[in-house]
Amino acid sequence: MTFKLLTRYVPILQWGRTYDRQAFSGDLLAAVIVTIMLIPQSLAYALLAGLPPEAGLYASIAPIILYAIFGTSRALAVGPVAVVSLMTAAAIGNVAEQGSMGYMVAALTLAGLSGVMLLGLGLLRLGFLANFLSHPVIAGFITASGILIAASQIKHVLGVGADGGTLPELLFSLAVHLGETNPITLAIGVGAVAFLFWVRKGLKPLLLSLGLAPRLAEMLTKAGPVAAVMVSTALVWALGLDSAGVKIVGAVPQGLPPLTLPSFSPDLIRLLLLPALLISIIGFVESISVAQTLAAKKRQRIDPDQELIGLGAANIAASFTGGYPVTGGFARSVVNFDAGAETAAAGAFTAIGLAIAALALTPLIYYLPVATLSATIIVAVLSLVDFSILRRSWSYSKPDFMAVAATILFTLGMGVEVGVSAGVVLSVGLHLFRTSRPHIAEVGLVPGTQHFRNINRHKVLTDPGLLTIRIDESLYFANARFLEDYIYDRVVSGCPIRDVVLMCSAINEIDLSALESLEAINHRLLEMGITLHLSEVKGPVMDGLKKTHFLDALSGEVFLSQYDAWVRLTRQEARAEAV
């Protein structure tokens, strides 16, 4: 029993017991491939977050190991990702100067806060909170973030200084500094972008036509960034381009991740609370989407609450080992999965690979031009940009379209934090708005049947003395008054109505506000000499009503079916017509 509980919270105890040689060889191969892919990616994302390059490596070592222990996905690869890196830059850019000691401490603190929040949400089993990010809002946010990220990297390709957290700011700043463009940097940057795009689009078909196995061709394609890094580094070193103004990565400390401490300053924590929450939720949503996609392919199971715990532990680890906020990345996880990772041990082996890189390989990237790293970022994030969500949401659901359009506009125009908040608030608001004005149909009997349909859509029988209303929504506070208004309006302006029947087949719940509205409706109709009835009330709803005095006070009856109500309440002549 205790062990079962323990394995729930520490999944490694489950798969670790059956770990065998076959899994080991799969995991090891995957780790080698992911490590090669992650070295340039980690450096690049650290740059995007405004941090020194080694922070990207550090953020990929300890967090991976912690996730391997506590996470439930077998293939998820945890580390820096593009969107979270951008959000990190936006959050800590507000509280500290980039390059300062305070900036790095703020990054650690942000990771720590985010870790504690994720852990807390997981332990409280509040993973469902992430559901309030609707799919269209996520799609719009990712697309807009991709554009923002690409725009933020153009300065490195041009070799100029430019700044801003929104698209207009970035474009304005780039326009101002355009004259300072360094031509050699531009050549390296554009060359790297062109090369990487070609690798994505053209290399795999070429390799396949040369007779390589598809899987090998796929793997070689993923090594494109490494090739770009190696070639451009060699070029800068051989031609001494750094003295011609090409910005290089420079000296990166050699060694394992350091032991660091986040800040416990209440002021700093207060400033970072909201960004940390947004980063946690966005990171969690990205991670869980990837994890579920991969798990489903092997009919494995992801526990969202345990995922929160795993990501929380990973972020806390990042904050104590010189990293910054991390999450499960899409690209790296897919590569890990495709390369044959069987268990989370593949992550641990990747961590070892990266630790070796941090220990031994950093002198090799001294001459790596920053423009090359920016090129890898630009090519990676532009693949995230996909405006088709606008078209799809427009054709299917206008409220979804409004939410996604607002998310994109606010993200581009006012930054990532405002953008994602606006998307959530608007989509929740529009949902509430729709349910606050539910579809209400006046129904009548379809001749020759026991079915009741909308009088406006079908030829049905009605009785002027009987008003039957079907409400296509659960009744709760937001639509309780709407129902009252509807009924009062209908009986005031209407014909000589004697009986009102509420057909409750689509009502899944009646909350206290709605109950009080029903009581008020019953009371006022009674004052007008009209009797109120209910029909087709669901079991759980009826159980609730039975706990109250409503059924005693109800002037009419509760009919099992609407047809029963019709038979009892219509005049003889109307019934005769119906048969």
Add this chain to the structure above:
Amino acid sequence: MTFKLLTRYVPILQWGRTYDRQAFSGDLLAAVIVTIMLIPQSLAYALLAGLPPEAGLYASIAPIILYAIFGTSRALAVGPVAVVSLMTAAAIGNVAEQGSMGYMVAALTLAGLSGVMLLGLGLLRLGFLANFLSHPVIAGFITASGILIAASQIKHVLGVGADGGTLPELLFSLAVHLGETNPITLAIGVGAVAFLFWVRKGLKPLLLSLGLAPRLAEMLTKAGPVAAVMVSTALVWALGLDSAGVKIVGAVPQGLPPLTLPSFSPDLIRLLLLPALLISIIGFVESISVAQTLAAKKRQRIDPDQELIGLGAANIAASFTGGYPVTGGFARSVVNFDAGAETAAAGAFTAIGLAIAALALTPLIYYLPVATLSATIIVAVLSLVDFSILRRSWSYSKPDFMAVAATILFTLGMGVEVGVSAGVVLSVGLHLFRTSRPHIAEVGLVPGTQHFRNINRHKVLTDPGLLTIRIDESLYFANARFLEDYIYDRVVSGCPIRDVVLMCSAINEIDLSALESLEAINHRLLEMGITLHLSEVKGPVMDGLKKTHFLDALSGEVFLSQYDAWVRLTRQEARAEAV
């Protein structure tokens, strides 16, 4: 056509044309009675708002006339009310010192802002926003506000200085100053409270037993506060109690409401935006509840959006005539209605009565002790305090109980603005939480019928190869992933399932997120060799799905009824058993 549009926005044009002598006499009598009741009430509520007494009179004159022109209720009486006065004090207490010129300007600005918001909401037809205040939250807020208001008035009954916007602050401050109690003030205050309680409870039966007509007895009871005001004023004047430390109202300017201007300072407006919104919504909810109750008694109709326009105009009038935020009051409206008001002209006559009072009667209240005004407030608001909502919500719905308990605790402990915000956020959050984890039932066939019921509650027939799931909620972003998790969980851990049927009879809507989840479910089940079907999809939902490629991609079929699905998908032997 133009005239019809005009009468919609200016309802006076409708009833004004048929105004006759009978309506006039009813309106006039009601106006006299309401005026007598309003004089002490207006002074007292101004005190509660921290404003000079005449502000209460001014706030009852121009706003009433504007409401009479634009409002749709025939009996609503607009002016200062207790809860809004308290909220006004809380809002402007944060931005200016009580008694300063800035305080009065802030009150005018708050009224102006609130007026513009109400008007805007009305013109945009956004009256439904008020629906997000659930009944329990309103009940809890009114109860907690009543306690706060009564506590805030104790200092005047004791004759001490004490301050605070929350119950702990008020009680602590009172405890500190208790030693400074002025005994004569205390005697007047306690005497007035006792007298007014007796008037409420004991006077009417006494008058009835003396043979007075019930309606007259009722009216005389409402004049209780006027009697308390007259007697205590006479006492203070005759005995010179003001020199013994009894605080009196003092000099009140004699004259019609002055022409005033709200502030247009952006800083002040920014600070008052949120309070103005809360005051607008709370005021609107109070007003519309009263208006609808009274209108229903005469089978009249209230237009919520036009009510917003009427209240908006009233508040703008208040901001230009020395008033502060106003709304339709419960007590005064009921008295107006009971006294026979036929049209909104009664309000206009009341305004004339109050204008005469402001012109001529203010010297008479020079010696009016503040303790008497506080006594009228205490007795009035304690009738609002009703904790039964806690019991009712506990027994009917725990989420409603949580929302009401939070509203009461936060209002008492952290003030009115935090309280009402917490109530709204919590009730919306809990509603979303509930719909994000909808009731999902696995159903089977009730033997001998075509009905399908929950396999956990009923003896039903099932087929190990067929999983049928009924979702009792519309599918939208907040529960889309829940459904995915549920289905993946069920098919992974389950028996040899070949077909999954989603029974959609309780689904009123499928948004884009849910559609994408259904696509993902369809895709993943297909990968597992399982076919996905739908049954009993509602017409509007089906219309939406037809606009997409989902139905083409769906691995299975859409069945008109669940029984059709059963017949088609179960094995022969299972069907034989069923028949």
